[in-house]
Amino acid sequence: MKRPAFIFLIFILASSCISNKRITYLQNLPGNEEINLDEFIPFAAVDYKYVLQPFDIVDIDFASSDPELTEAFEFQGARNMRGGGMMGGAGGGGGDLFFFTGYSIDEKGYVEIPKLGKIKISGLTEEEAKDVVQEAINVYFKDDVFVRLRMAGIRYTTLGEFGSSGTKVILRNRATIFDALAASGESNILAKRNKLFIIRHYDGGTKIHQINLNDRALLNSPFYFIQNNDILYLEPMKIRQFGNADNLSSGLQLFGTFLASALLLIGLLTN
Template sequence: MKKFFFVYLIISLLSVSCIPNKDLVYLQKGNEKMNSIEINPSNTKPYRVQTNDVLSITIKALDQKLVDIFTPSTTGNQNQNSAQSLYFNGFTVDDHGNIRIPVLGELNVLGYTTEEIRTTIEKRLLDEYFNTQARLFVNVKMAGLSYTINGEIGSTGTQVIFKDRANIMEAIANSGDITFTGDRKNVQVIRKVPHGFETYYLDLTDADAVNSPAFYLQPNDYIYIKPLRQKSWGTGTTVMQSVGTIMTALSLITTTILLTRNL
């Protein structure tokens, strides 16, 4: 009976301490064969600029000297494409939703897409300073997708992805992936919106996560990966680690019992 009890105890502990494979695999679709995932169109709408966003604005023309006055002078390496250079040389949206462009002055961009901002700048330049023969070319982009990630992730902190669009899977991969003890079923995303903050919870083991409004990143998203219970139990993340921990505990208990009987 004692042997049976110990075997039952080990099996019970293993069943609750090890992390199942289904909790580690991303974007599962049950037992169905998944040929494609249908994404809700409402989740792929263009991003609209908010306060504290940083924009990168480039203006070019046939005679570049004529348009250089509309862009701030850059310091250091002009080809440097980093978050630091964009912070100092980009256009930051202030608390009133405005950016300040040399000569043009203040321009309200709050709630506009980058394409709408580009059209507005181009129209003002043509109406007030140039004609169509100048061959103006205006390019407006977000100065990278900045996000902060914490918790059970390979590399915590603030990261920047230099893409127009990126999803949370790319952010996680860019930060070293979720650790074995990270809860992929309850990933928290806190997002700044015009009226405050919104919180989303994503189950990244479910393929339907792609339809969440938080699946695609927005600038300044905060992502938190919660720890699994196995981490606080300290029993190990794999079967071998758990067996080793349990055997060590049983050996300690057995030794304690034997020493107590001999006293």
């Protein structure tokens, strides 16, 4: 084989390799203020509180010294499921307990509670929504029934180069982007970690944001924490066309063999 052809082959194979810089999380990237180990990093939105939106699901509990008082404000089916402890894999996005036992906010921002009727809670924080429901229930029982309202977990969807794509539920009231990655089987080596797209819902519409998982500055980003109903999409690298993460090695070997054979044939024909 002629030397130029051999050099070209080496160049192609080398360009197919994936640099560690493209797959390593939280690096100090050029152009950004350096963040050292053990350095305190304040959150970008330390006072942020999630505002409830239409189609969210909230968990509302009622407590009283007289159990018969609280039964009037709960659906019978939901109460039975709570008592039976039917979690059904809610943490992994399979069966979701709160889909059946929680209160869904409709498109106009209302939840419907037995005896109390429809109460608008969209546009409010958890604490504000709790106060609104508590005021409504105090009309019937002054200081006898207490209300607890909270988000029924954080639901988000992963698409693209994740270990596991689909809708997930994290049973917490706050979760980071890395919590979401871990719950989704992390991203594979063929993902463009410097280009994670977040499709986020806002009042009246959505926005597409892009973050860099390789950049340590993400820790001080407003997108460090995921929100309910976020959609996370990871694009594949161009090398993805030669195989997925599981068979990348085989794909590269096949590609290298094919290219070497083609260059060998060209070399023989040009001699």
